[in-house]
Amino acid sequence: MTSPLAICPTDLTSSQHALAFIDLLEHYARDPMGGGEGLTDYARTHLVEQLKAQPTFRGALAFWGEKPVGLINCFTGFSTFAAKPLLNIHDLVVRADVRGQGIGQALLQWAEMQARQLGCCKLTLEILANNRPAMRSYERAGFAPYVLDPAAGQALLMQKYLQEV
Numbered sequence: 001m002t003s004p005l006a007i008c009p010t011d012l013t014s015s016q017h018a019l020a021f022i023d024l025l026e027h028y029a030r031d032p033m034g035g036g037e038g039l040t041d042y043a044r045t046h047l048v049e050q051l052k053a054q055p056t057f058r059g060a061l062a063f064w065g066e067k068p069v070g071l072i073n074c075f076t077g078f079s080t081f082a083a084k085p086l087l088n089i090h091d092l093v094v095r096a097d098v099r100g101q102g103i104g105q106a107l108l109q110w111a112e113m114q115a116r117q118l119g120c121c122k123l124t125l126e127i128l129a130n131n132r133p134a135m136r137s138y139e140r141a142g143f144a145p146y147v148l149d150p151a152a153g154q155a156l157l158m159q160k161y162l163q164e165v
Contacts (some may be wrong), residue, residue, distance in 0.1 A: 005103060007110045010059035010071065018048045020061055020068035028093040033131050058087065058118075060110045062094070062103050070094040072107040074114065079121050087115040089125040092134070099133070108141040126157045 011017045022044060028034040039047070051057055054075070062070035073091040078084075089111055094103045115123050125143065127134055145154040 004065075005069075005106055006063045007060050007106050008063070010061050010073075012048050012052050017061060021048065021059075021071060024061070024068055024071045024093045024095070025091065027095060028091065031096070033128055033134070034093075058111075058114050060107060062107055064098065069098045070103045070107055072111055074111050076118060076120070077124070082121040084121040085118055086122050086124055087111060087118065087120045089123060092125070104134075104137050105141060108138070112141075 010021060012021065022039070025047070026039050026044070030036060030038045056076040058074040058076065060072050061068055071091065071093045072089060074087050074089050077086045077088050079086045089108075092104060092107060094107075111123060123143070124146075125138065127138065147154045
């Protein structure tokens with residue numbers, strides 16, 4: 001691509017950003033690494049407004065010229081062991097047709113800059129074990145599995161869905 005890459009903070013009050021945000025998340029959700037099913041109708045309808053109300057949200061969109069090609073969604077958290085904030089990368093999306101051109105690395109650099117400005121002790125993220133291209137990208141950016149004691153192995157992410165009552 002010949003247009004310059006621009007990374008800008010996500011402004012969910014902007015209709016251009018909100019549309020690009022939902023479109024990119026839909027692209028990710030339809031990818032096998034995003035579940036392969038797309039966003040729910042509920043998420044498409046309510047996500048932008050719900051996210052605006054989250055004070056811990058930090059996000060950026062990547063544009064090649066006017067074309068939205070990637071996004072990163074992060075949320076601040078807290079490390080009790082370090083007694084400092086951390087920044088968790090919840091979503092990193094790069095359109096399939098432009099992968100391998102440094103967009104993901106630029107978004108990861110943006111997140112690291114945000115984390116440093118916030119005084120965070122670390123960046124965290126989760127990844128599917130078989131997502132080898134993303135794993136290589138994260139390793140290039142300095143990420144490694146979370147290990148406190150090699151004898152105990154690396155940390156695993158677990159979840160429990162909550163039923164509405």
